[in-house]
Amino acid sequence: MTEESIDWIARAGRRAKGRRPDTLHDYNAERTLSILLAVAAEVSVLKERLDTVERLLDTKGTISRADIEAYQPAGEAAYERAVATKEYVARIMRGMQQEMEAMQAAPERPMAEISAELRDS
Template sequence: MNDDIDWIARSGLKAKGKRPQFLAPEDDRLLSMLMALVGEVSVIRERLDTVERLLDAKGTISRADIESYVPDLETGRDRNLIVREYLARVMRGVQQDMQALSEIEPPIEDVVKEMEAG
């Protein structure tokens, strides 16, 4: 972990420019908080996976073992799949809403072609 970065101070910084808004302001804030929480849970799950793998391999571990652990390619693939499945479950409602919208309105490319054709 990089001790040189003040993550609490950085979290309060404001981005340059206007923040894009896709939903009602309160929904956008809620989604932002949810995604931050999803990221934190994902990190905890990865760290727990590290602890479990080290315990399986060594029987006992230290904090230094956890901090210095570097997953192999297979572990990386396993974790990638776990995260993708997790995100798919969390974002299921949003994905369904997006699919419903695409069924209602044609893609913008089709609208542009239709307008160009006349």
């Protein structure tokens, strides 16, 4: 199978095996999260591709599509790209990270207090 013979639209529309995740217990929230994560992944790919174009232009002055497809970052370029990706993901997940930190900083409540609150609500 060659790159040209792959039907990317059909492949993208394939269903995963098993049930869809239900971690948020809300279909619309799950769907929105799925879409946002897919867009974030696409932006990440675009950022790496742009980095490739910029690095090739810096070193060669001109590039071809073949140059872009064949580029493999190494050494400092690979390190810089990994740091940039890590920072990008951290920015996307910042809200969740802040919530986790707030939960960890909150004092633990006694189980009896939590139980009484649940019973009375």
